[in-house]
Amino acid sequence: MISIYNILTVARFEAKTLWRSWFFRIFSILSVAVIGFFDFGALSNVTHSPWAFQGVPTTIPYMNILLLNTAQAIIAVFLASDFLKRDKKLDTTEVVYMRSMTNTDYVIGKTAGIMLMFLLLNTVILLIGLVFNVFFAETTFAGIAYVIYPLVVSIPTLIFILGFAFFMMVTIRNQAVTFIVLLGYIGMTLFYLGPKVHNVFDYIAFNVPLVYSQFTGFADVTHMLVQRSIYLLLGLSFISMTIVMIRRLPQSRVMTGLARISGLTCAALAVLLIVVYTGRDGNAKRLRERVLAASEAAAEKPTATPLSCAIDLRHEGGLIDATAEIAVRNETGAPLGSYIFSLNPGLAVREVTGPSGDLKYERNEHILTIVPVKHLAAGAEDSFHIRWRGIINENALYTDIDSETLKDMNRIIFFNIGRRYSYIHPSYVLLTPETMWYPAAGPGFIPSRPLERRHDFVDFSLDVTTTPGLTAVSQGASSNDYPGKFSFRPENRLPAISLAIAGFERQTAVVDSVEYNIYYGKNHDYWSAHMTEVGDTLEAMIRDLRQTYENNLNLEYPFPRFSIVEVPVHYSAFHHAWSVYQETVQPEIVLIPERGVTLRSADFRRMERRNERRLERSNEDVSKMETQAGMFAVFVNATLTGRFGRANWDAEDPFLRSPSYNVFPNMLAFRGGIDSKEMPWLGMALESWYASKLEDNTMGWSRMRWGMTLEERVNLKLTEMSLRDLILDPEYRKMSHYALKLKGSFLFRMLESAADRDDLDAIFSELFKKYEYDNIPGEIFVSSLRDKFGIDLSAIAEGWYDDISIPGFTISPVKIFKFIDGEREKFQVRFSVTNNEDADGLIEFTFKQMDLNVSGGRGFGMRRMMTATMTMGEDYSRYVSVPAGETRELGFALGFQPSSLQIKTLVSRNLPAVLQIDLPEDLEEKKKVTPFDGERLLDEPVDLVIKGETVVDNEDPGFTFSSGSSRSLLKRLIPRSASEEDVKYVGMRFWGGETNKWQPTIDTKFYGSQVRSAHFISGGSGDLKAAFTTSFEKSGHYDIYYHVSRITSPWRRHRGGGEDTDYGKVHFLIYHDDGVEETELDLNSAEDGWNYLGSYYISKGEAKLEVTNQSEARFVIADAVKWVGR
């Protein structure tokens, strides 16, 4: 007996009242203003907003709704409880209550009235987005988003929070207490509970992955619907219970009864969904455990080596139905009773038949064990036919990745994108080897042998039948016989095959007989408008970029084609420990997120604008064609040939990096490998060595953000445990890739320093050629090195893999002067290095001719990348190996004046792992000097402390400090995430990084032998001190020096050295015989390095100097103190 009329009447007047409330009006105006401003900032031509705002067209309505929803989720509480408060106190309500309507009518009417107004506001906010979307943004219009986002974000949130507020008001009946409870709840969900347990507490949907792909829609529709339904149902339940509990005599028993039933039913359903929702996590975890157990169980079983695999796949909407003809050979040396394959557990095997009929087979999760009719003799070949059908269970993938990393949010800006690893969608399919979409030999990842992966080169062929209108992309020569029917015949054996199907459009260019393709979605071509002038030069540019890349690596791109394939924005990949290879890169194919949404280097509009501004400022004249060519180079260098994944600034954890799109695996892993039982890491080590030629990890930002770079964390860990232990310990899974990469490239650099690099390259090239599209047997690889250079890799590798000891260096101060060599001015640099540890070490020294940092300014990243090929040759690099315990004097006679010296200590105890030493500009000229270029063995180790000096560093036991609590009460209430706690050295964040605790940090400028560290604290009142204490055996006069390091934020460094920075003063308490002297040192006039503080008489016994936190500057740094006896 619901009366729509009554509901509408109540709703109408509630809405009217709400509309006239100033609170609501001000909120609406503010929302419109703020979000309008945001839209303008995000989308207009004027600002430098991230490309992500435009890359996916649904981002605009999503952002608007997300921002509004966060605000309205809080505001609605006030409005809802305000209404009920009024209901309770004023007699007006009574003249309404005594009217003939049911409580159901009344409560629903009230809710509807409030909802109506909020939805109107949502509409306005969407309209604002729409205007920006259509008129200002370089993006397409996706109408569906304007319907979906309010439905899945706003409505459940509002229903929930209104229902919750109503319910609390009718049960608690005290507005103040209700407010405290509700705001407490909101605060908890926003700041703490939000992302926990897969966002189950996130009623606002702030962390729920809701980025909408143009290809496949939401990342996980079920996840999203269940999560949102929980709140919708809870809201409905609360509203129903409000009907039951409202302080008005019920008019209809039936309706009250129904409300009770609906309240309980909705609550029960919500609880059920919560159980289902949180249970998904448990199910996924259990599946992973079963998959790992199945792999482990199959680990010992020998299996046949696959020779060929002819796949015929039908794409049937949400699933695939496929068959394969597989030929294998027994290379185990003994008769084989079964063949082990891996196939995704979501794919059911329908039949396995051999030449003489059906074969027995078994499934254990992903493991497929095929039993041949009789044992396969050693060296014999066999073939069989498999048919399978189903979906990809994504929970069975990436079982080598720790669950925390898998769960970590994949954010761009403030959106959680979510993670997908595979798609079988009616209009989009993406199948990579990780998905186990076809039977691949071996059990896959084995936890007890994390590096032992089969890397078989197989003669693949693939036939695909899909919906006409869709295009399939895979490896090899393709033909499209009729709509929906594709075949692929790779020219060579491949370690894996992958498949993408979508309504792709295609752009093609053929350069030097390699076919370059871009496969992209309809309306996704935003780049052509920015590449209007490059047409004629494209060919030359591609040729040039390819050559540079090949030359840097000394490897050739081996395939006759190269394709960029667009994948949905949610597509995600992780690093495995065993390879540089990542799923984003497939043979011949790189999988780029749709419209390059997560790639800064794909934001051509911004690049263009920045470049224009820079040109305006500098009055340069650069043609449009040059600019566009530059942008093309930036895209290629930053995405396809540059770094292996970028550090993700937003992540709590530096190990979580964006995927790598570097085509590098094509150069090595997809055309060859090393098959070694004893050294399963050999392939990865070799890959890492090659890859390190492409990377330049100075990572200034990274240190400031996380305190230590990935490499430094790995180094620090390697001082505690061996590489083997680190790789075997599941706790360090996310570190193991980087540890292997670091140590792997180190291993080959050690070889490189022993053998000539070119000879080494030649040997490898020869081996690759000989075993092209196959694995080099490990023993052949080792023996080649032995034969050619007399290097016993096995012996070196043993210590490398199992020993804990790693080198550590003390480097003396650098001397530089100029001299005349004949008619030319040359530059001499000298310094000494001691390896204080018992492991041999290697250092890379690079002199930079021009410091790009200084001349940079805005657009610097782009310019550097555009001119990367030009400047590369101007630096001078040399590797120097320093055996355990030895000291070397190094001399460099340079033909150019170096502006800085970069010292990479590679695998070592040294922190920072990369020292960046600025060299002076004005140099003394020395005549009659014998230049020294090379290395000399010295007897005396480098000692930074000269005789008669006493130095106390912050790393020494003589350093102590007092601290306040470093975190505010509120922050302490919120538990810290794990990654925040276990870092030894923290970053000096120049924003929001206040600390009233002395914290250790590292930087080149700090004093130290192996570890250049200091403690820092925020400038304060002087109540917190750090003390440097030592003890003298002799009384006397001592000169006291303080080690100064003026640290500026990196962006200041970029903008001309930070001359406007106020470094402040450091305040000291110097303890001497006549008492304690307070003194200060003005850092603005001080020099980096030792600064004289004064001379004092100090009796034998304890000597002390204290640094206080008294300062106007951002930070006070306590580094080292030196006493020099007179």
Add this chain to the structure above:
Amino acid sequence: MNISVEGLSMTYKGGTTALAGVDLEIGSGMFGLLGPNGAGKTTLMRILVTLMKPTGGSVRVNDLDLQKNRREIRSMLGYLPQEFRFFSKLTTWEFLDYVTRLAGLKEAKKRTKAVGEMLEQVGLYDVRDRLANKLSGGMKRRLGIAQALIGEPKIIVVDEPTTGLDPEERIRFRNLLADMGQKDIAIILSTHIVGDISSTCHNMALLDRGRVVFRGSPDGLIEKARGRAWKIRALDSELEEIKTTFPVISTVPADDGWEVHVVADDTGRWPGEEVEPDLEHAYVYFMENQPEN
């Protein structure tokens, strides 16, 4: 129209007894409910308008049980509570329109007509666009009356309606109610102002501490005070003593002192002149002679 109240009792959670077995028969026309503050009038009214559930007894309206037939009974009701404020954001017209909708007048044309007429009737048509809470006290009261009367209610319950009204407004209001009383409508008027009842009601009940102590016509009540209403002439020096001895109705200054109206069985040592009792005399006499319990 017949409202029959039987053994109605109401005890609040704290233990306060507001009604202790009230029996009443209320028919069409004006019915006055008189009693001092705290007598239980408001509780009775709130029960009658279904805002409150009694702890005992029953109310039947035209043989419909009040507790079981809230839908039907609510659709017959008009109610003006004692204290009355408005949703601050609605205009006079909007508020009355809202109530009219809730009263079941669904047809827009009819509703507009009814609202307009009612506003004319209570003299608020000119301020129909003013926010209801910006009206003067008297206007608000009139709007309250309007919302109680609109939608052709069969039972109108008004609780202390004339409090705070000036004499002119009060008369106007009484007349309005009296007009309604001509139809087959039960109007229940609760008040502690005797004048409201004497001028309008043919039937009344006197409520004291939750009990009906008198039921009948105002004349019947007056009859009970006949021969007990006196006028005493008193000197200044006597006034205080008289006041403490008798319930005093009024004290008027006279040439040689005071003319004091009292109710009493006799005037004792003061020479009293019997006067014609009115409802006020009767009410005071009646209340003074209730046994304490």
